[in-house]
Amino acid sequence: MMGVIKSIEELEKIREQARELINLRKDNENKTRIVVGMGTCGISAGARQVLLAILDELKKRNISDVIVTETGCIGMCRFEPMVDVIKPNQPKVTYVNVDADKARQIVARHIVNNQVVDEWVIPNI
Amino acid sequence: MKEISLHVLDIVENSLNAGATVVEIEIVEDSKKDLLAIEIRDNGMGMDEQTVKKALDPFFTSRTTRKVGLGLPLLAQAAKTAGGDVTVHSLPGQGTVVKAWFKKSHIDLQPLGNMADTVASLVAVHPDVDFIYRHVIDGGVYRFDLRQIRRKLQDVPVNNPLVVNWIKKFISDSLKEINGGAE
Numbered sequence: 001m002m003g004v005i006k007s008i009e010e011l012e013k014i015r016e017q018a019r020e021l022i023n024l025r026k027d028n029e030n031k032t033r034i035v036v037g038m039g040t041c042g043i044s045a046g047a048r049q050v051l052l053a054i055l056d057e058l059k060k061r062n063i064s065d066v067i068v069t070e071t072g073c074i075g076m077c078r079f080e081p082m083v084d085v086i087k088p089n090q091p092k093v094t095y096v097n098v099d100a101d102k103a104r105q106i107v108a109r110h111i112v113n114n115q116v117v118d119e120w121v122i123p124n125i
Numbered sequence: 126m127k128e129i130s131l132h133v134l135d136i137v138e139n140s141l142n143a144g145a146t147v148v149e150i151e152i153v154e155d156s157k158k159d160l161l162a163i164e165i166r167d168n169g170m171g172m173d174e175q176t177v178k179k180a181l182d183p184f185f186t187s188r189t190t191r192k193v194g195l196g197l198p199l200l201a202q203a204a205k206t207a208g209g210d211v212t213v214h215s216l217p218g219q220g221t222v223v224k225a226w227f228k229k230s231h232i233d234l235q236p237l238g239n240m241a242d243t244v245a246s247l248v249a250v251h252p253d254v255d256f257i258y259r260h261v262i263d264g265g266v267y268r269f270d271l272r273q274i275r276r277k278l279q280d281v282p283v284n285n286p287l288v289v290n291w292i293k294k295f296i297s298d299s300l301k302e303i304n305g306g307a308e
Contacts, residue, residue, distance in 0.1 A: 003302050007295045011277055014291050018281045038250065040196045043135045044126050048246050052293070055249055059286035068284070070250040072142065 021064045032066045035084040039073030045080040053100035057107040094122040128238025132200045136165050143169030149257045161227040172215040207234040241296035245289050252284035265303030
């Protein structure tokens, strides 16, 4: 029970912290989107850990202007977990066979440094 | 799937694809009865009797990108392997209830896995859905209600990465507490 109360107090602090970050960027347009494949195939291939790694990396870097969403099975199950990065005014980039470590690097290299990690991008078929 | 908590994530995704706005997840671990029971209730569009029957068939899906739907059949297989089974109750327009149970001591029982990760993932990508998660371990009860958290957060969205991280920690700490400190 003590743990629950302590946690709720923490949540209040997090609210204040999050609010400060949000206030810096009010424009909802032109946000980068990250889409994780979360169909049965994606989940069984490790999409949950990929999603949580992305969110954790965004948190560590104080990035709050990226939208993280999911999609279902797109019929390329052998490439799961798949992650799309869609930057404003740029073509969609699809990463395949992503794991938690690759996901963190995608945030660092693509989201932060704006460099596509070519070797993990979907092969042209 | 390597863990039961991943099946839960997958089954809840079905609920969300069916348009659910409220999803209740209940896990009951009962050592005396040698039982692990899972129940997922949603207020999605539901299914008619014929569709419910087909839902456990791996060659049926409501999706159109691929011709097999494996979520429920995989859960049913995991349950049957561990001395249990799955039932699906549904009514069109009223939602669906999926129940799965397992023999807790069964050697082929998959580990329950990380429910904190499953719930945090769901909140992260479905911030508008009301998730209620109840977990009972031998009489110790933990209840998570996203609506309460949303009220506390006011204008801060529940899928903010800081909040998702807090949810993960809150759930895993609370589960440890009702489990008597054991993992």
